[in-house]
Amino acid sequence: xxxxxxxxxxxxxxxxxxxxxxxxxxxxxxxxxxxxxxxxxxxxxxxxxxxxxxxxxxxxxxxxxxxxxxxxxxxxxxxxxxxxxxxxxxxxxxxxxxxxxxxxxxxxxxxxxxxxxxxxxxxxxxxxxxxxxxxxxxxxxxxxxxxxxxxxxxxxxxxxxxxxxxxxxxxxxxxxxxxxxxxxxxxxxxxxxxxxxxxxxxxxxxxxxxxxxxxxxxxxxxxxxxxxxxxxxxxxxxxxxxxxxxxxxxxxxxxxxxxxxxxxxxxxxxxxxxxxxxxxxxxxxxxxxxxxxxxxxxxxxxxxxxxxxxxxxxxxxxxxxxxxxxxxxxxxxxxxxxxxxxxxxxxxxxxxxxxxxxxxxxxxxxxxxxxxxxxxxxxxxxxxxxxxxxxxxxxxxxxxxxxxxxxxxxx
Amino acid sequence: xxxxxxxxxxxxxxxxxxxxxxxxxxxxxxxxxxxxxxxxxxxxxxxxxxxxxxxxxxxxxxxxxxxxxxxxxxxxxxxxxxxxxxxxxxxxxxxxxxxxxxxxxxxxxxxxxxxxxxxxxxxxxxxxxxxxxxxxxxxxxxxxxxxxxxxxxxxxxxxxxxxxxxxxxxxxxxxxxxxxxxxxxxxxxxxxxxxxxxxxxxxxxxxxxxxxxxxxxxxxxxxxxxxxxxxxxxxxxxxxxxxxxxxxxxxxxxxxxxxxxxxxxxxxxxxxxxxxxxxxxxxxxxxxxxxxxxxxxxxxxxxxxxxxxxxxxxxxxxxxxxxxxxxxxxxxxxxxxxxxxxxxxxxxxxxxxxxxxxxxxxxxxxxxxxxxxxxxxxxxxxxxxxxxxxxxxxxxxxxxxxxxxxxxxxx
Numbered sequence: 001x002x003x004x005x006x007x008x009x010x011x012x013x014x015x016x017x018x019x020x021x022x023x024x025x026x027x028x029x030x031x032x033x034x035x036x037x038x039x040x041x042x043x044x045x046x047x048x049x050x051x052x053x054x055x056x057x058x059x060x061x062x063x064x065x066x067x068x069x070x071x072x073x074x075x076x077x078x079x080x081x082x083x084x085x086x087x088x089x090x091x092x093x094x095x096x097x098x099x100x101x102x103x104x105x106x107x108x109x110x111x112x113x114x115x116x117x118x119x120x121x122x123x124x125x126x127x128x129x130x131x132x133x134x135x136x137x138x139x140x141x142x143x144x145x146x147x148x149x150x151x152x153x154x155x156x157x158x159x160x161x162x163x164x165x166x167x168x169x170x171x172x173x174x175x176x177x178x179x180x181x182x183x184x185x186x187x188x189x190x191x192x193x194x195x196x197x198x199x200x201x202x203x204x205x206x207x208x209x210x211x212x213x214x215x216x217x218x219x220x221x222x223x224x225x226x227x228x229x230x231x232x233x234x235x236x237x238x239x240x241x242x243x244x245x246x247x248x249x250x251x252x253x254x255x256x257x258x259x260x261x262x263x264x265x266x267x268x269x270x271x272x273x274x275x276x277x278x279x280x281x282x283x284x285x286x287x288x289x290x291x292x293x294x295x296x297x298x299x300x301x302x303x304x305x306x307x308x309x310x311x312x313x314x315x316x317x318x319x320x321x322x323x324x325x326x327x328x329x330x331x332x333x334x335x336x337x338x339x340x341x342x343x344x345x346x347x348x349x350x351x352x353x354x355x356x357x358x359x360x361x362x363x364x365x366x367x368x369x370x371x372x373x374x375x376x377x378x379x380x381x382x383x384x385x386x387x388x389x390x391x392x393x394x395x396x397x398x399x400x401x402x403x404x405x406x407x408x409x410x411x
Numbered sequence: 412x413x414x415x416x417x418x419x420x421x422x423x424x425x426x427x428x429x430x431x432x433x434x435x436x437x438x439x440x441x442x443x444x445x446x447x448x449x450x451x452x453x454x455x456x457x458x459x460x461x462x463x464x465x466x467x468x469x470x471x472x473x474x475x476x477x478x479x480x481x482x483x484x485x486x487x488x489x490x491x492x493x494x495x496x497x498x499x500x501x502x503x504x505x506x507x508x509x510x511x512x513x514x515x516x517x518x519x520x521x522x523x524x525x526x527x528x529x530x531x532x533x534x535x536x537x538x539x540x541x542x543x544x545x546x547x548x549x550x551x552x553x554x555x556x557x558x559x560x561x562x563x564x565x566x567x568x569x570x571x572x573x574x575x576x577x578x579x580x581x582x583x584x585x586x587x588x589x590x591x592x593x594x595x596x597x598x599x600x601x602x603x604x605x606x607x608x609x610x611x612x613x614x615x616x617x618x619x620x621x622x623x624x625x626x627x628x629x630x631x632x633x634x635x636x637x638x639x640x641x642x643x644x645x646x647x648x649x650x651x652x653x654x655x656x657x658x659x660x661x662x663x664x665x666x667x668x669x670x671x672x673x674x675x676x677x678x679x680x681x682x683x684x685x686x687x688x689x690x691x692x693x694x695x696x697x698x699x700x701x702x703x704x705x706x707x708x709x710x711x712x713x714x715x716x717x718x719x720x721x722x723x724x725x726x727x728x729x730x731x732x733x734x735x736x737x738x739x740x741x742x743x744x745x746x747x748x749x750x751x752x753x754x755x756x757x758x759x760x761x762x763x764x765x766x767x768x769x770x771x772x773x774x775x776x777x778x779x780x781x782x783x784x785x786x787x788x789x790x791x792x793x794x795x796x797x798x799x800x801x802x803x804x805x806x807x808x809x810x811x812x813x814x815x816x817x818x819x820x821x822x
Contacts, residue, residue, distance in 0.1 A: 016467035050487065056427035058494040065497070068505050069490035072483035076461065079480035083469040086476070094479050099554050143510055 002167035003125070004029050007039040007135065007157035011174045012231035013077050014044035016084075022172070022231065023084035026130050030090070035125040037164065039135045039157035040081055042073025063108035067137075067147045071097070074134035074153070081132045092130040095120070097146075098139030100131075102156065106140045110149035110287055112214075113138060116163040125164075133160060151212025158215040162222035169219065169226050171211060176230040177237035178203070178210050180254045180403040185391050188404035192238055192253060199253045200226075200240045202346040202380045216240060243348060251349035251356060252401035257394045258342040259387065261291060262315040264322055265307040268332030271297055279306060279325060286321060288314045291342070292375055292384070303332075309384070312338065340372065341390035344382040345397055357381045363400040369393050413578035414536070415440050418450040418546065418568035422585045423642035424488050425455035427495075433583070433642065434495035437541050441501070446536040448575065450546045450568035451492055453484025474519035478548075478558045482508070485545035485564070492543045503541040506531070508557075509550030511542075513567065517551045521560035521698050523625075524549060527574040536575075544571060562623025569626040573633035580630065580637050582622060587641040588648035589614070589621050591665045591814040596802050599815035603649055603664060610664045611637075611651045613757040613791045627651060654759060662760035662767060663812035668805045669753040670798065672702060673726040675733055676718040679743030682708055690717060690736055697732060699725045702753070703786055703795070714743075720795070723749065751783065752801035755793040756808055768792045774811040780804050 006029065008022045022038070030036045050069050054061045061069075078094035085092035101117025124131050135153025138146045148155050154171060161169035176191060178200065183189040195203070197220035204213045210228055219226045219240060229237030269275060276295070283290060291309040298304070310318045315338065322334040343364075350356040357374075360381050364371055369392060373384035385393050398404060417440065419433045433449070441447045461480050465472045472480075489505035496503035512528025535542050546564025549557045559566050565582060572580035587602060589611065594600040606614070608631035615624045621639055630637045630651060640648030680686060687706070694701060702720040709715070721729045726749065733745040754775075761767040768785075771792050775782055780803060784795040796804055809815060 016464070019468060053427070053487070053491060054494060057430060057491050058498040061494040062497050065490040065493045065505060068493070068507075069487060072486045075483045075486070076464070076480060079476040080464060080468050082476040082479070083465060083472040086473050087469040094476060096479075096556075099556075145507075145510075 003035045003037070003161075003164055005037045005039065005157050005161035005164075005166045005169040006172060007153055007170065008041065008172045008231060009153065009174070010041040010044050010047070012172050013040050013081065016080075018231075019043075019077070019080050020084050020088075023081060023088060025172075025231075027085060027088055027090050030130055034167075036130045037121065037125070037160055037166065038081060038130060038132045039153055039160065040074060040077040040132060041135050041153040042070075043077055043080075046073040046076065064144060067108045067145050070147055071134065071137040071145050074136055078132045078134045085130055085132075090130065091128055092132055093124050094132040094134075096134045097137035097156065098143070100133050100160075102133075102138035102159070104138035104140060104146045104148065106142075106144065106146065107287055108144075108146055111138055111140075111146035113148070113155065113159050114141075116159055118160075118163045121160070122164060148214070151215065154212050154215035155218060158218040158224055158226060161224045162218055166224060169224050171226060171228045172231035173210065173228065174231065175210065176233065176235060177228050178240070178254070181256060181394060181398050185257065186395050186398045188398060190403070190405045193236075194239050194241060194244075194247060195253055196243045196247060196348055197240055198243075198379055199346050199348055202344065202377075203254050203256050211240075248349045248352060250347060251353045252345045252347040252403065253349070254346050255394055255397045255401065255403065256344050256346060257390050258291070258344075259390055260312040261309045261340045261342055261384075261387075262312045262318075263307055263309050263337040263340055263384075264315070264318050265305055265335040265337070266322055266326065266331050267305055267335060268303045269306050270330065271301055271304045275329070276306070278329070280308075282325060283308075283318065283321060286317060288318050288321070292373070292382075294373060309340065309342070339387045340384050341387045342382050342384050343390060343393040343397060344380050345401060346380050348379050350381070351378055359400065360397060363396045364393055367392055367396040369396070413445055414448070414572075414575050415445045416448045416450065416568050416572035416575075416577045416580040417583060418564055418581065419452065419583045419642060420564065420585070421452040421455050421458070423583050424451050424492065427491075429642075430454075430488070430491050431495050431499075434492060434499060436583075436642075438496060438499055438501050441541055445578075447541045448532065448536070448571055448577070449492060449541060449543045450564055450571065451485060451488040451543060452546050452564040453481075454488055454491075457484040457487065475555060478519045478556050481558055482545065482548040482556050485547055489543045489545045496541055496543075501541065502539055503543055504535050505543040505545070507545045508548035508567070509554070511544045511571075513544075513549035513570070515549035515551060515557045515559070517553075517555060517557065518698055519555075519557055522549055522551075522557035524559070524566065524570050527570055529571075529574045532571070533575065559625070560623075562626060565623050565626035566629060569629040569635055569637060572635045573629055577635060580635050582637060582639045583642035584621065584639065585642065586621065586639075587644065587646060588639050589651070589665070592667060592805060592809050596668065597806050597809045597815075599809060601814070601816045604647075605650050605652060605655075605658060606664055607654045607658060607759055608651055609654075609790055610757050610759055613755065613788075614665050614667050622651075659760045659763060661758060662764050663756045663758040663814065664760070665757050666805055666808045666812065666814065667755050667757060668801050669702070669755075670801055671723040672720045672751045672753055672795075672798075673723050673729075674718055674720050674748040674751055674795075675726070675729050676716055676746040676748070677733055677737065677742050678716055678746060679714045680717045681741065682712055682715045686740070687717070689740070693736065694719075694729065694732060697728060699729050699732070703784070703793075705784060720751065720753070750798045751795050752798045753793050753795050754801060754804040754808060755791050756812060757791050759790050761792070762789055770811065771808060774807045775804055778803055778807040780807070
């Protein structure tokens with residue numbers, strides 16, 4: 001008796017059979033008395049195929065046109081999903097991002113949602129229809145088609161769930177929930193039943209890969225319970241939610257590895273007020289996501305080395321920007337280190353436990369892994385290590401913090 | 412020094428190489444001092460592939476969702492075309508039908524254009540960009556995505572050309588112009604240099620297949636010269652235009668065959684005032700295109716048999732409607748004949764020549780073909796024949812009216 005948003009990723013709508021299965025799930029949810037919003041991604045390898053087509057024509061296609069191209073993938077999915085629901089004898093209507101009122105800024109290929117107009121959506125829900133929305137896409141105020149970047153369909157689903165105050169946003173995927181760490185690297189990883197938005201945000205940001213950060217942020221901000229679960233079974237997955245009593249009992253909820261990082265160091269930056277603001281302002285303007293910032297001062301405080309880590313995919317853009325800033329503001333140079341990774345432990349429980357960081361450093365030392373840099377926040381401790389040490393570090397921490405299956409931790 | 416609209420059909424944008432070739436042609440046209448609007452169809456077999464996908468899911472998909480699905484094909488093409496032009500160092504921008512202001516009614520799968528908002532188009536032409544528009548598609552006032560039906564991209568191109576008062580609308584295709592008849596059936600057919608809108612309308616309506624009627628109607632109404640030509644060469648094709656001096660000298664411009672016709676006869680229709688209006692009003696409401704109407708009265712004028720021919724693809728819908736009308740208005744029954752074809756001769760010259768129809772009947776008689784029905788208009792004489800006689804009739808008429816190659820007629 002409420003509103004349920006259901007998001008089906010590319011593997012969950014990969015062919016006609018899977019689309020029909022997703023359709024049946026939505027119908028079942030509706031028959032249980034709920035209004036149902038479906039958000040679907042492009043079918044399986046569609047996006048790859050479209051990217052290939054573009055690559056045959058251009059080495060550096062305009063981003064606006066890439067968005068025009070890629071959004072067709074989701075448009076195909078929504079129409080087929082609507083057909084599947086009709087074929088099963090139920091009412092459905094499909095909408096593109098633009099049609100449903102998903103208004104974004106104009107940063108093509110990684111646009112941000114500005115607002116969601118829900119009038120049309122609510123009208124059709126009220127009429128008893130399952131409303132199917134193309135994930136990943138939006139439209140600017142001027143009507144240009146945009147995409148929300150990686151994991152954008154999750155963001156679409158949670159944003160719509162927030163906008164209509166849905167009771168839950170279900171994320172259907174090919175895994176059955178959120179794990180203590182990546183089970184492909186650590187076979188001892190196990191599913192957790194609950195995780196807080198903050199923990200999940202850290203895990204997502206650190207590369208857990210199940211959901212995109214922005215979707216979790218939306219969920220947290222608007223208190224949308226997010227249920228990450230398998231499209232193949234009815235087994236409950238993992239609830240992402242605000243903290244509840246008892247959740248603090250687990251000190252470390254999960255450990256995460258961010259593998260593809262690169263460090264950029266601006267050498268000899270004049271240590272003047274406003275310099276950091278200028279540098280990171282320009283980086284932000286180019287929508288480069290900075291992972292960590294490390295600044296050290298020398299020459300009696302006149303100069304600083306300003307380092308930051310970015311995703312390897314953003315490195316060439318970050319390097320080019322660094323070079324430009326270097327000329328503009330008189331830095332002494334730009335250095336790049338491509339071979340780093342970051343391993344982190346995450347848990348709201350560590351707020352009330354001491355010695356967690358020390359235990360982590362001990363574990364890495366015992367595994368003969370050198371720590372290049374340490375950063376901490378309230379619920380995270382992270383260590384930057386050489387890329388080749390990443391997996392070993394992850395395994396050591398998973399065991400150290402009692403997360404291995406049958407260690408009796410949770411779930 | 413003008414505005415040129417260029418339409419590239421599916422075979423002209425079938426792969427990356429062909430898209431690049433079309434892009435170069437548009438760029439060349441722009442470099443010659445023209446503003447260029449490109450209208451593109453879906454790549455090669457894309458539409459078939461999408462139709463297959465739908466068929467895997469539904470036997471009778473909602474038309475609105477078919478439009479949602481099929482329009483993705485053109486959206487892929489426009490983005491790739493824009494990339495190709497950018498890659499060649501020129502400016503371009505792509506628009507979906509909705510974005511460019513192609514407003515239609517809500518008859519999904521065969522919508523009609525209501526109006527074209529050209530502000531955005533003109534703005535970008537003024538800025539020196541090649542404007543690329545998705546053919547075949549539009550959007551209702553409410554924002555629902557529609558398609559214009561078969562040949563819709565031609566209609567898009569001519570409608571845009573009309574809206575911006577383009578100097579010419581070039582239709583690029585895999586044939587090099589309009590022929591005296593279908594050269595696949597009559598190898599002696601030859602290309603004509605000029606044809607009037609009226610002649611072309613009749614030829615198109617009669618199945619010549621090069622262009623869709625609606626596009627030609629638009630061209631005629633707004634006096635847009637239409638140049639049908641090959642995408643592979645620079646050889647001039649056929650100009651479709653208003654009548655000029657000398658064009659009347661050719662008595663028969665072309666002969667045409669409409670193969671896939673079916674006749675529906677409403678038996679025993681009460682011959683009351685307004686009955687025809689009711690019957691054909693309802694047929695029109697369902698957007699069934701009636702080819703010919705044949706009415707004969709009997710029982711002292713109290714009853715009539717009302718026959719009409721439709722495309723075979725519309726037969727089941729027409730039959731169902733006939734049955735419903737039959738119950739509603741007390742007809743005696745509905746009869747169907749699936750096996751007919753229509754062969755026609757077309758030419759503005761026949762207005763000023765006598766004996767043209769008689770010559771046609773003679774030719775069919777000499778070829779031992781029975782004529783089931785005759786209809787005439789100012790520039791057309793048509794005979795309904797058995798479907799199996801269609802091609803033989805076409806060949807006989809092509810020869811009789813001096814259209815065979817090397818008969819010295821035209822071109």
